[in-house]
Amino acid sequence: MPQMVRIYQHGNPHVLRLENVDVEPPLPGEVQVLQTAIGLNFVDTYYRSGLYPMRLPSGLGMEAAGSVVAVGPGVEGFSEGDRVAYALGPQGAYAQLRNVSASTLVKLPPHVSPEMAASVLLKGLTAEVLLFRLRKLAPGSTLLVTAASGGMGSLLCCWARAQGIRVWGVVGSQEKRQRALLAGCEEVWLQSESFSKGVREATQGQGVDVVLDGVGKATFREALGCLKPRGLMVSYGNASGAVEPVSPLELASRGSLVLMRPRMSDYMATRSELEAAAAHVFEALAQGQFQARCEQSWPLEEAAKAHEALESRQTQGLSVLYA
Numbered sequence: 001m002p003q004m005v006r007i008y009q010h011g012n013p014h015v016l017r018l019e020n021v022d023v024e025p026p027l028p029g030e031v032q033v034l035q036t037a038i039g040l041n042f043v044d045t046y047y048r049s050g051l052y053p054m055r056l057p058s059g060l061g062m063e064a065a066g067s068v069v070a071v072g073p074g075v076e077g078f079s080e081g082d083r084v085a086y087a088l089g090p091q092g093a094y095a096q097l098r099n100v101s102a103s104t105l106v107k108l109p110p111h112v113s114p115e116m117a118a119s120v121l122l123k124g125l126t127a128e129v130l131l132f133r134l135r136k137l138a139p140g141s142t143l144l145v146t147a148a149s150g151g152m153g154s155l156l157c158c159w160a161r162a163q164g165i166r167v168w169g170v171v172g173s174q175e176k177r178q179r180a181l182l183a184g185c186e187e188v189w190l191q192s193e194s195f196s197k198g199v200r201e202a203t204q205g206q207g208v209d210v211v212l213d214g215v216g217k218a219t220f221r222e223a224l225g226c227l228k229p230r231g232l233m234v235s236y237g238n239a240s241g242a243v244e245p246v247s248p249l250e251l252a253s254r255g256s257l258v259l260m261r262p263r264m265s266d267y268m269a270t271r272s273e274l275e276a277a278a279a280h281v282f283e284a285l286a287q288g289q290f291q292a293r294c295e296q297s298w299p300l301e302e303a304a305k306a307h308e309a310l311e312s313r314q315t316q317g318l319s320v321l322y323a
Contacts (some may be wrong), residue, residue: 001022002020002021002022002095002096002097003018003019003020003059003095003096003277003300003301003323004018004019004021004059004092004094004095004098005017005018005019005040005056005059005061005083005094005095005286005300005303006009006019006057006058006060006097007048007056007060008056008057009056010048010049010050010056010301011048011049011050011218012082013048013303013304013305013307013308013311014096014143014304015048015259016048016060016192016206016290016303016304016307018156020275021095023047023097023098023099023155023272024099025070025072025100026070026071026072026075026271027072027073027099028072028073028074028075028181029072029073029074029102030072030075030100030101030102030104031068031070031071031072031074031078031084031097031100031101031102031105032068032069032070032071032097032098032099033066033067033068033069033084033086033097033098033099033100034067034068034069034097034320035064035065035066035076035093035095035096035097035323036065036066036114036115036323037045037064037065037066037091037115037118037119037320037321037322037323038063038064038068038094038115038118038300038320038322038323039062039063039064039065039087039093039118039119039121039122039298039320039321040061040119040298040306040310040319040320040321041061041062041063041122041123041239042150042152042201042239042310043062043237044060044061044079044243044307044310045061045307045310045311046157046165047060047091048060048230048240048307050281051238051242053263053301054070054091056279058091058092059091059092059093059094059095060091060093060094060096060141060286060303061091061092061093061321062087062088062090062091062093062122062191062226063085063118063121063122064093064095064098064118064165065077065083065084065085065086065108065114065115065117065118065121066083066084066085066114066323067081067082067083067084067114068080068081068084070149071102072099072102075102077102078102078105082107083107083108083114084105084106084108084233085105085108085112085114085117085118085135086100086104086106087104087122088104088120088194088265088274089104089124089267090123090266092289094300094303094321095300095323096300097117099169099207100194103271105192106121106245106274106275106278108227108246108282109282109286109320110249111246111282111285111286112282112291112292115294115297115322116210116285116292116294116319118320119294119318119319119320120155120279120281120285120318121213121278121297121311123151123152123168123265123318124154124155124227124254124281124284124285124290124292125156125268125277125279126236126264127152127155127156127280127281127290128219128277128281129233129262129264129267129277130156130212130236130262130282131156131159131160131163131260131302134210134234134262135209135210135269136262137160137163137165137209137210137231138162138164139163139164139165139184140165140166141165141166141210142165142168142203142207142208142209142210142228143160143165143166143167143168143210143211143212144167144168144169144199144207144208144211144212144223145157145160145167145168145170145179145185145211145212145214145241146169146171146211146213146214146215146219147169147170147171147172147184147214147215148170148171148176148180148185148188149171149172149176149179149180149316149321150214150295150315151167151215151315151316152185152214152237152316153169153180154179154180154290155182155184155290156182156290157169157183157185157274158183158184158289158290159284159289159290160184161183161291162184162284162287162290163289164303166186167184167185167186167209168186168187168189168191168199168202169181169183169185169187169188169189170187170188170189170191170195170215170219171188171190171191171221172190172191172215172313173190173313174190174195174207174264176225176316177190179316186202191218191219191222194222194300195222195226195297196222196223196225196226199226199244200226203228203257203293204223207226207227207228207230207231208226208231208257209228209231209232210227210231210232210233210234211223211224211226211231211232211233211234212234212236213228213234213235213239214236214237214239215237215240216235216237216238216239216242216243217233217238217240217241217242217243217244218240218241219240220233220235220243220244220246220277221309222258224246224247224254225254227255227257228255229256229257229297230255230256230257230285231255231257231260232257232260233257233258233259233260234260234262235259235261235262236261236262246259263284268280270306274281292318294317294318294319295316295318295319296315296316296318296319296320297316297319297320297321297322298319298321298322299320299321299322300321300323302321303321306319306321
């Protein structure tokens with residue numbers, strides 16, 4: 001019998017429960033996927049802890065890859081045996097077998113394995129939004145990335161550098177500095193340092209055009225001080241906790257700064273937008289603009305251990321669960 005991870009209450013990683021489940025045939029518009037690799041993302045911990053609300057009981061996880069084993073009535077464009085992946089939810093990807101809406105699926109090109117897709121698709125689509133849809137960053141533009149050694153951060157650094165963008169990074173420990181440099185950062189600072197001073201010195205006092213902040217509470221205020229006038233602050237994660245409220249007057253006083261909190265689903269609202277973004281991600285991957293090497297993996301029954309590793313900042317690069 002197939003298994004999946006469910007939660008019945010919010011809390012620490014030990015609320016994750018592995019259960020046997022019956023999976024019904026796919027309904028109209030659905031495709032049944034035998035999942036071999038499941039994406040492990042920090043956002044999963046937000047839903048588990050209750051930082052992001054969801055109705056309980058619930059599955060967990062938004063991203064997985066595998067092969068089609070059944071097609072529901074009315075579905076066109078997918079057949080049994082197709083290699084597919086998805087990254088837009090809904091929650092419940094921590095499972096061996098699952099019915100998903102065909103509207104969320106993309107086919108995998110030959111050069112992308114299920115493990116590669118599960119580890120990179122959600123991060124790749126997120127990076128596609130952050131780098132290409134919020135503000136035009138031409139070659140020579142300047143960018144600061146926090147958590148620059150993690151799976152999301154290193155992907156952002158690599159892809160941005162491939163576009164000719166100048167990139168600097170912030171990391172949580174000395175051990176992670178070299179990894180961020182290898183990802184394309186010109187210079188890297190610890191988040192415990194006054195990194196805004198370093199950024200100002202590196203940019204001859206100007207500051208950067210854009211900050212992409214996935215850390216949240218621990219870096220947000222310092223990162224605001226890294227922006228040039230009319231710079232864009234993008235808060236896309238809360239690894240250290242939720243950002244405290246900021247006054248519009250403070251943004252004005254710092255140089256007419258712009259603050260955004262994008263939600264990926266709003267930029268993938270149509271099938272054509274999803275397919276275009278996924279094609280961009282897979283093309284960049286094929287061209288070597290970033291890599292998708294999985295560096296940590298856990299079996300589905302060890303999902304709690306995986307969450308513990310994520311939250312204690314023990315992981316580097318990309319991670320997956322395998323079914």
